[in-house]
Amino acid sequence: MDDSAAGGSEPDELAPLAIGIDIGGTKVAGGLVDDRGLITRRLRRDTPHRSTSPAVVEDVIVGVVGELMSGLAMERVTAIGIGAAGFVAADRATVAFAPHLSWRDEPLRDRLAARLTKPVFIDNDANAAAWAEWRFGAARGETHLVMITLGTGIGGGLLWNGEVIRGKHGIAGEFGHMQVVPEGHRCECGNRGCWEQYASGNALVREARALVAARSPIAMDMLARIDGDAANLTGPLITEAAREGDMMAVELLSEIGTWLGVGMANLAAALDPGMFVVGGGVSAAGELLLDPARTAFARTLTGRGYRPEAGIVAASLGNDAGLIGAADLARASVDP
Amino acid sequence: MDDSAAGGSEPDELAPLAIGIDIGGTKVAGGLVDDRGLITRRLRRDTPHRSTSPAVVEDVIVGVVGELMSGLAMERVTAIGIGAAGFVAADRATVAFAPHLSWRDEPLRDRLAARLTKPVFIDNDANAAAWAEWRFGAARGETHLVMITLGTGIGGGLLWNGEVIRGKHGIAGEFGHMQVVPEGHRCECGNRGCWEQYASGNALVREARALVAARSPIAMDMLARIDGDAANLTGPLITEAAREGDMMAVELLSEIGTWLGVGMANLAAALDPGMFVVGGGVSAAGELLLDPARTAFARTLTGRGYRPEAGIVAASLGNDAGLIGAADLARASVDP
Numbered sequence: 001m002d003d004s005a006a007g008g009s010e011p012d013e014l015a016p017l018a019i020g021i022d023i024g025g026t027k028v029a030g031g032l033v034d035d036r037g038l039i040t041r042r043l044r045r046d047t048p049h050r051s052t053s054p055a056v057v058e059d060v061i062v063g064v065v066g067e068l069m070s071g072l073a074m075e076r077v078t079a080i081g082i083g084a085a086g087f088v089a090a091d092r093a094t095v096a097f098a099p100h101l102s103w104r105d106e107p108l109r110d111r112l113a114a115r116l117t118k119p120v121f122i123d124n125d126a127n128a129a130a131w132a133e134w135r136f137g138a139a140r141g142e143t144h145l146v147m148i149t150l151g152t153g154i155g156g157g158l159l160w161n162g163e164v165i166r167g168k169h170g171i172a173g174e175f176g177h178m179q180v181v182p183e184g185h186r187c188e189c190g191n192r193g194c195w196e197q198y199a200s201g202n203a204l205v206r207e208a209r210a211l212v213a214a215r216s217p218i219a220m221d222m223l224a225r226i227d228g229d230a231a232n233l234t235g236p237l238i239t240e241a242a243r244e245g246d247m248m249a250v251e252l253l254s255e256i257g258t259w260l261g262v263g264m265a266n267l268a269a270a271l272d273p274g275m276f277v278v279g280g281g282v283s284a285a286g287e288l289l290l291d292p293a294r295t296a297f298a299r300t301l302t303g304r305g306y307r308p309e310a311g312i313v314a315a316s317l318g319n320d321a322g323l324i325g326a327a328d329l330a331r332a333s334v335d336p
Numbered sequence: 337m338d339d340s341a342a343g344g345s346e347p348d349e350l351a352p353l354a355i356g357i358d359i360g361g362t363k364v365a366g367g368l369v370d371d372r373g374l375i376t377r378r379l380r381r382d383t384p385h386r387s388t389s390p391a392v393v394e395d396v397i398v399g400v401v402g403e404l405m406s407g408l409a410m411e412r413v414t415a416i417g418i419g420a421a422g423f424v425a426a427d428r429a430t431v432a433f434a435p436h437l438s439w440r441d442e443p444l445r446d447r448l449a450a451r452l453t454k455p456v457f458i459d460n461d462a463n464a465a466a467w468a469e470w471r472f473g474a475a476r477g478e479t480h481l482v483m484i485t486l487g488t489g490i491g492g493g494l495l496w497n498g499e500v501i502r503g504k505h506g507i508a509g510e511f512g513h514m515q516v517v518p519e520g521h522r523c524e525c526g527n528r529g530c531w532e533q534y535a536s537g538n539a540l541v542r543e544a545r546a547l548v549a550a551r552s553p554i555a556m557d558m559l560a561r562i563d564g565d566a567a568n569l570t571g572p573l574i575t576e577a578a579r580e581g582d583m584m585a586v587e588l589l590s591e592i593g594t595w596l597g598v599g600m601a602n603l604a605a606a607l608d609p610g611m612f613v614v615g616g617g618v619s620a621a622g623e624l625l626l627d628p629a630r631t632a633f634a635r636t637l638t639g640r641g642y643r644p645e646a647g648i649v650a651a652s653l654g655n656d657a658g659l660i661g662a663a664d665l666a667r668a669s670v671d672p
Contacts, residue, residue, distance in 0.1 A: 087639055087642070087643060096639070096642050096643050097639040097642035097643060099638075099639070104642055105642065143504060144503055144504035156606070160501070165496070165501075165607075166608070167480055167607055167608025167609065168479060168480035168608055168609055168610035168644075168646070169608055169610075169643060169644045170608070171608045171639070171643060172606065172607050172608035173606065173608075174605040174606065174608075174638055174639070175605065175606055177605045177638030177639070178602040178605050178606060179516070179598060179601070179602055179636060180515070180516075180518070181518060182516070182517060182598075187638075189638045189639060190638070190640070191636060191638055194638070262515060262518075265515070266514040266515055267606070269510040269511065269513045269514050270492070270508065270509065270510065270511055270514060270603070270606065270607075271501075271503055271508050271606075272502070272503025272504055272505055272506070272507045272508035272509075272510075273503065273504055274504035274505075300515060300527060302435075302510055302513030302523075302525045302526070302527055302530070303423055303432070303433040303435070303507070303510070303513070303525060304526070306423070306432050306433035306440055306441065307423060307432050307433060307505060307507060308504075308505045310504070
């Protein structure tokens, strides 16, 4: 258990509350969220590995909900929202596929509703993050929003005039699995050259590990920082090193940012949004990531100079956007 | 002038008519269209080269409209629709940019309305084609349609629940300028590696010319067919050769089709449509193009096997979709 990020005041006696759970490739983050999008209680767990059974993930969710509700009257929590890093089908009840998790046609909503005896709402994690940024964060007032969440992989959400664009089968927004390099790096989804193999936390760590393993001259400071053990390399550690001026870490974040910008230029060609909001764990790198992204975007956008260009901003809710959005979508589903 | 494709019966005395003009990278196609989407009169012109002034293109349009209306009472034609291979701005009056034409922030609608003394409606050519296929063609009843027009380049249109998805500034759907090959072929838009450099009529002719110029063994039959002169190579000629079994032509169409499928898999990841309709001049190749496209799509789609897959069908209005859609959008804009 990791409650180090726990915080927030005890919930106001009267405020209606919803629980939001954000299930990513490595972390499960849960929170008790009020109707202004404020998190009043939170906790985190590791995501069970995708080789484990779906029931294990379900148990983790039920455990998180139980802890978040401890000491609260049952009726204080109106609904439970799940933002999942997977393909949530059009029925909004089933997770059809999750590249980083064990779900395959998993009837998640009904299984959880039976165990939690509360209305359960499920959505793709990046759709939830987009909703949160639009309701409470960096994208308030934006009519044409593309949300990009950089974590283990890339999540994507489209919010057009306040409505999530879900596509015919519910699974639009899987931007991370657009091919950007023919015959490129193998992706967990089964393909090669997916965007998230070039712009994500996984990509960042993979590249850093390769340099460290090769004892590259530019990896010497990093080697000292991790006591020579590549297993100690993580995305947050690389970001921290970059902030402190580590040359290799700065360069790797810049590469990730450049690929981020190229992919956003592709999405701008296809979708013409007014704004890109970049969230997820890797977005904690801030301008070390976004500055190279903006440069690459401006250089790659088709028709540049003859068209208005979308803004590229950091998620103002940071890595909390997914859980806040999941909670607020659940709240809105029972009390629109 | 090329009226070889002229045809159709004289218009019914009572049917309301609209004029549709489809302005592509190489051809201007105009037609008189009734409210069932039938073309009763048509003609074609070459598109003026993009080095000429916008006024020259305007003159061509005015000339085409004049000829189409000859002998008709002015009031028989209710509106004029233009489908243009360019970025039509959110005001629906201005062409912001056209990779293959001379327009840069061109106030096309008002210039034409002043000269034609009729309501003028302008839209992107692929949006117009999507509309036509949805109203009268292969996509009737489809709620989530992606239209791909393969001509000089790639045009794209999105029709979600009967509404064209235009984006914040009116210019969504420029799929042809999504980068599929890092540092790939230079594109007329200014970038490198754009999808349309790998899947379009231009790409087909470029590859064929290279093989012919190199006197490649697989180009020998084609060399005989074009009397040894690469200038005689055109997209339609290559398609005709492929139909007759020319090995090089079959292979090139298969390559174009494979890239078409890869790009559609990218769009399916992002947008999750129910159907792709493939139109434009190159789509005349039919299954020689679509069969390899479907194979590549099925192999490249993320989550394949765990998701419903979009159908890939030929435009049933063929290369006429743009002009029919432009006319019908114009008609609908004055008489919804």
